[in-house]
Amino acid sequence: MSLTTTSIPPLHCICRGSTGPLLLLVHGFPLHHQQWIHQLNYLAANHRVLVPDLRGLGQSPLFPGQTQVTMEDHADDLNALLDALGIDEPVHYMGLSMGGYVAWQMLRKYPARVRSLVLCHTRVIADTPEQAAGRFQVAERTLEQQSAEPVLEAMLPRLLHAGVSPTIGEEVRQMAYDSPINGLAANARGLALRVDATAWLSAIQIPALAISGEYDGISSPSEMQAWSAKIPGCRFISLPGVGHLSPMEAPGLFNQTLTELASW
Ligand code: MLT
DSSP states (O other): OOOOOBOOTTOOEEEEOSSSOEEEEEOOTTOOGGGGHHHHHHHHTTSEEEEEOOTTSTTOOOOTTOOOOOHHHHHHHHHHHHHHTTOOSOEEEEEETHHHHHHHHHHHHOGGGEEEEEEESOOOSOOOHHHHHHHHHHHHHHHHHTSSHHHHHHHHHHHOOTTSOHHHHHHHHHHHHHSOHHHHHHHHHHHHTOOOOGGGGGGOOSOEEEEEETTOSSSOHHHHHHHHTTSTTOEEEEETTOOSOHHHHOHHHHHHGGGGGGGO
16 A cells, blocks of 8 residues: 555545554644654554644644534545545554544444554543533634634643743744644543543453653553453553653654554
8 A cells, every 4th residue: 555645635635654563643732743753663663653643733624514523524534545545455644632522432433443552641531520511612712813822721731740941831832823723622522521421331342551751740650550441352551751742752762662662
């Protein structure tokens, strides 16, 4: 199979690597494909790697008139992307945070598409009513101000821990600013609407690895360890010294944890 970077509908997608297992890397919010920059070349040496921008983020615009993008919508888009690329074989799915929320919907709707799971810094439970209301308010303010700032004000304190390099904060800011304003708002709403996936975990029958970070303030190691234990055979790792964004914060350490992919 030959893969080329594509902006064909439905999504913008970077495609790298010509041989080896097929990986799909799905970013978090308010990020885009650049979140995986340190994994792309590393993995493309011996994998075929697909790195899309989820709808409304990076270079993947919303559909006309679209005001929210749910995790199910993202899964539908990824399925359509794989169709558009002519891919029939199941992918090794690696998702960070929102990319993990989308994984639950991929497994529910398109289980034959997924061959293994790497679940990074992610959760299975839904937002509390207060958290969901906060995200809807952020969406409103984003649209009123026509700026990424309301999203960044809400998200940066959650995404970054005290010891993280300021460069990481700048990279997150840049990714939010790269995205369409209406896409940021639509994704904030979609996050608020996501459902609890806990009941689905025990039925997962594919290899799975859950990667957490010592200082992750969104998906704590204890929370990730508890839900990953419900996935049969899922291995859990907590990386020392990192927070919610280990692929960006500590790429060498993060990439080392992926060696077991080779046996899947
Ligand atoms: C993400 O990194 O995708 C977001 O932090 C997810 C969230 O806010 O729940």
